[in-house]
Amino acid sequence: MVADQQTDVVVVGGGPVGLAMGLELRARGVDFVLAEKGDLAVPHPRVGSVGPRSMELFRRWGVADRVRGAGWPADHSLDSVWVTRVGGHELYRLDRATMATRRPFAHTPEPDAICPQHWLTPVLADELGVAPDGPIRTRCAVAGVVESPDGVTVTVVDRDTGRQGTIAARFLVACDGTSSPIRKDCxxxxxxxYRTQVFRNILFRAPRLREQLGSRHALFYYLMLSSSLRFPLRALDGTSLYRLTVGIGGSPEAEGPPRTLVSRALAVDTPFEVLSDDRWHLVQRVADEFRSGRVFLVGDAAHTLSPSGGFGMNTGICGAADLGWKLAAELSGWAGPGLLDTYRTERRPVAVAGLEEANRNLQRTMKREVPPEIHLSTADGERARAAMAERLERSGVGREFDAPMIHLGFRYSSPIIVPDEEEDEDDVVQRPNSLPGSRAPHAWLAPGVSTLDLFGDGFRLLCFAASDRRVAFERAFARRGVPLAATDCTLPEVAALYERAFVLVRPDGHVAWRADELPSDATGLADRVRGAGRLCGAA
Structure with missing residues (x-):
């Protein structure tokens, strides 16, 4: 069968992770088509925050400034506060300042940003472009996938006309969500x-609420009302849009009218309009495999996490960055036979760690006992609220909003990573570091120029010393067709951060190898990091 269109990769799903996958492929010169069954509209945004590692990747893809400038007010509080009701008694507050006043970040050039999904999706989609001028095909549903030894043939249906067509590609990347029909077909x-739980997200507009709260306004308001109303009410756009999360199954009130639930959550008399009421199931899972032949799972198709902590989308975006350079290497002909398999080897443990941390955050909220006395406007109420504040402090509620090990500290272990011969256990927990498998550390090389800006086009050899083996090292990579550039760095503070005289960084910004001397023969190293070494299953 002759396909109607041919491309290198078909990406299925136009959510933030699918769009990030497209940005990664575009950055590497890979031809692709992105099939999205909807029209990219986001009537009920779930994602609200973009983590620092995702922002670093957006920086590389050229969209970080647009994401950061999408509309969140610089003077809006980033605090999280635990309250009896919004505008009622305040028990505990995590002070995180505002975008304009928070302290500079030492470990990243791109700290986290607030960009809800109904802002983020248009930014990313506009950057890529919708057909006929861009690779995104909206209202395009996937009706079937047939795999062959050389590629995949994807049958697509135009949802407006009903017309069918086919796309032939070398690979397919499924970013089609937690229920992932493609994962099931594979x-x-x-x-x-963990046990599946049901929630309601009530989206509402309250244009005067921030003004009425004044200095008491926050980003997250954790309610302490009942088993159903103990989840966050979140400011989405910093002006008038809010989302209330309600737990289903805890009490009859959870099934009440949305206006009643919003009114119950608010202690101030303010006008509001309910925009939507979305019931959803929290299913926490990680797929056993992330690959089936020429089909790869990315994002919620591969792993679905509790939203507690905001790790889900960010885990998916990092997965896109891991897979993207490996697909590009395969398509360019320099990948070894074991390279693509390391996508699962590297990303699955990261997904499991993120799921477990997110679930701990969720359970901290689910198991919290709320004494009725905290609602009293009396001395007994004040004592009960003070005691609850102490319990909140001891329970580590701040972990949900400060998780550098999840966002930036994950470390890959796979056949294409060359570990140190001797590894100091203290180094393993120290972040940031240049240990093989870790994200290469950020440091400023010049105003506005980060070490991270060196990484992306291919492998990068950072040289903090001279070596007469450097030319031979570069030739060994060139003989294998592996793209490599070398950078001399004389800044002592950067050298101290990177710890070794020579550090090899992969196209995705993770350290592949480091040592104080270049090897006498770099051919074996070049083969290993491209997935052609003995440990990668190659002869």
Missing amino acids: GIPAPTR
Whole structure:
């Protein structure tokens, strides 16, 4: 069968992770088509925050400034506060300042940003472009996938006209969500790890609420009302849009009218309009495999996390960055036979760690007992609220909003990573570091120029010393067709941060190898980091 269109990669799903996958492929010169069954509209945004590692990747893809400038007010509080009701008694506050007043970040050039999904999706989609001028095909549903030894043939249906067509590609990347029909068609198990729970997200507009709250306004308001109303009410756009999360199954009130639930959550008399009421199931799972032949799972198709902590989308975006350079290497002909398999090896443990941390955050909220006395406007109420504040402090509620190990501290272990011969256990927990497998550390090389800006086009050899083996090292990579550039760095503070005289960084910004001397023969190293070494299953 002759396909109607041919490309290198078909990406299925136009959510933030699918769009990030497209940005990664575009940055590497890979031809692709992105099939999205909807029209990219986001009537009920769930994602609200973009983590620092995602922002670093957006920086590389050229969209970080647009994401950061999408509309969140610089003077809006980033605090999280635990309250009896919004505008009622305040028990505990995590002070995180505002975008304009928070302290500079030492470990990243791109700190986290507030950009809800109904802002983020248009920014990313506009950057890529919608057909016929861009690779995104909206209202385009995937009706079937047939795999062959050389590629995949994807049958697509135009949802407006009903017309069918086919796209032939070398690979398919499924970013089609937690229920992922493609994952199911591949027969990849994705067992749930914890009991499925049901929630309601009520989206409402309250144009005067921030003004009425004044200095008491926040980003997150954790309610302490009941088993159903103990989840966050979140400011989405910093002006008038809010989202209330309600737990289903805890009490009859959870099934009440949305206006009643919003009114119950608010202690101030303010006009508001309910915009939507979305019931959803929290299913925490990680797929057993992330690959089936020429089909790869990315984002919620591969792993679904509790939103507690905001790790889900960010885990998916990092997965896109891991897979993207490996697909590009395969398509360019310099990948070894084991390279693509390391996508699962590297990303699955990261997904599991993120799921477990997010679930701990969720359970901290679910298991919290709320004494009725905290609602009293009496001396007994003040004592009860003070005691609850102490319990909140001891329970570590701040972990949900300060998780550098999840966002920036994950470390890959795979056949294409060359570990140190001797590894100091203290180095393993110290972040940031240049340990092989870790994200290469950020340092400023010049005003506005980060070490991270060196990484992306290919491998990068950072040289903090001279070596007469450098030319031979570069030739060894060139003989294998592996793109490599070398950079001399004389800044002592950067040398101290990177710890070794020579550090090899992968196209995705993770350290592949480091040493105080270049090897006498770099051919074996070049083969290993491209997935052609003995440990990668190659002869």
